[in-house]
Amino acid sequence: MGPLTGAGWTTSPPAGESLRVRVEEASAAAGVRRRITALAGRLGFGAERLGQVQLAATEAATNLAAHARQGEMLMRIVRDGGAAALEFVCVDRGPGIADVPVSRMDGYSTTGTLGLGLGSIERLADRSGLCSRPRAGTVLYARFLPPGTPAGRGAADAPFAGLTLPIDGEEECGDAYTVRLVDGTAYAMLCDGLGHGPLAARAAWEAVRGVHEAALPGRPADILQHVHRRMAPTRGGAVAVAAVEPAAGRVRFAGIGNVAGWIVGPERRQGMISVPGITGTHAKRIREHDYDLPPGAAVVLHSDGLTGRWGLADQPGLLGRDPLLIAASLLRDAGVRRDDRSVLAVTTSGWR
Structure with a gap:
């Protein structure tokens, strides 16, 4: 079933434009990259912007595999009439982030890695959000607009x-x-x-x-x-x-x-x-x-x-x-x- 849109309406995506991936091992990042590349191709992302989308999604999947329990990513196209955006949503069930502002700083890491993930995702995305509670888990999303989309258009904001x-x-x-x-x-x-x-x-x-x-x-x-x-x-x-x-x-x-x-x-x-x-x-x-x-x-x-x-x-x-x-x-x-x-x-x- 293809996308069902109406002028001014934001509607849930059909199966082909919404993909769910469990991210519990480092190897899952390759599958995330492949799937989000396919979705970005539908929206006409150029090589440079596509590379940024791939980097952000790979960073998110790598973070889930390294730090989280029962991590999942939902990748999808969100349409608002004739406008569209690509986004991914990450959820996990712990351990959560004790200090969210500090975790956004480049170089911060709890595992000895470079710690570039959260800060780079926020810079690469047109819009992003994060909430986390210790023990309960973390929710992160990042949204990317196709080339030529005016800022603040439609479902983006x-x-x-x-x-x-x-x-x-x-x-x-x-x-x-x-x-x-x-x-x-x-x-x-x-x-x-x-x-x-x-x-x-x-x-x-x-x-x-x-x-x-x-x-x-x-x-x-x-x-x-x-x-x-x-x-x-x-x-x-x-x-x-x-x-x-x-x-x-x-x-x-x-x-x-x-x-x-x-x-x-x-x-x-x-x-x-x-x-x-x-x-x-x-x-x-x-x-x-x-x-x-x-x-x-x-x-x-x-x-x-x-x-x-x-x-x-x-x-x-x-x-x-x-x-x-x-x-x-x-x-x-x-x-x-x-x-x-x-x-x-x-x-x-x-x-x-």
Whole structure:
């Protein structure tokens, strides 16, 4: 399945544009380099910039193999309508970095090596982010824009980010998300297609198409009703639609099934209500609910591939960070079920 894009929409990448690699041995760095080279080739990176992408990815993989437990890298193309970016996300489960600012300094090392990794990755990338907690682990991402892309274009600096991972043994993920800013409102949708594999993926992509076809600005309940009709020829799934309005201090939400919706504020997190059913086949009357959105809060949608038993106490200092760091941290820490996994985070800072 090829990429599915719509004007202004940022959508989860298809299987061919998202690659996951376990990095637990030094030999994995060669595979990372080969795979990210193939993705960069799709976006027309020239020889010089390609070499920088290869160096950054190789450094990241080498660091994971040398310092981390259960290291993984996700490499992908992120598209925003006609724009695109190449990025990799690294996650591990410890031991974490005790002093992040010091670790960014060239020459710093805990193993007697030159210690060039983190500093060089940040300089080579158009944008990067890092968060680490002792014992819990580290999340690092780096994003590279194709030649000629204006700085700040599209998904490169958006206040939202998502991640999807298929269940082990499948190439296609049965979860998908899409999100767009319209007149100060972020319209976000996440679908968990019923089951796994290609048929679940088809259902999820029909949900994405349904959102792209809906009229905006619009009510989440109306958008979800359009998605419900669009998914009728498929096996269906669980869908949540949120309209995040920081200026108004509110979130409007409508959902069918067990996609979780959370408002994560400085003091607490609040769940949002979906109706029982299967989008596309059977649903009770769709209902829309309004919720207060505290200053500095984030809105998180995730499939049931993530447990709902996470909270602010488990993620100290994460609120207010880059949305991709939030998404990756939750996917690592809460994505413990054997299932397709997806998470979409919308922050209330960095709006344009």
